[in-house]
Amino acid sequence: MPFDPLRLKPTSGASRIKSADDAYSFMMHLNLTYQNRPHWQIARQAINLASASDASEVHAWRILRDAAKAEGWLE
Numbered sequence: 851m852p853f854d855p856l857r858l859k860p861t862s863g864a865s866r867i868k869s870a871d872d873a874y875s876f877m878m879h880l881n882l883t884y885q886n887r888p889h890w891q892i893a894r895q896a897i898n899l900a901s902a903s904d905a906s907e908v909h910a911w912r913i914l915r916d917a918a919k920a921e922g923w924l925e
Contacts, residue, residue, distance in 0.1 A: 853900075853911050862923035870900040870907055873914050889917040
């Protein structure tokens with residue numbers, strides 16, 4: 851499984867994202883203010899396509915990591 855766990859700060863609403871399913875669930879529970887930001891819109895699209903292949907799952911993980919980093923949520 852190419853999706854490495856991401857450790858997030860508690861202010862994000864999650865402590866760890868371990869899979870593409872966790873990432874999808876996390877994305878769907880984000881406040882609309884966050885969901886409408888461009889980096890989260892791109893992350894949502896990437897997560898929706900993550901099951902297509904291992905390469906797309908790695909791409910989704912990188913996009914999600916970058917979006918969390920932009921919010922300052924990575925530990």
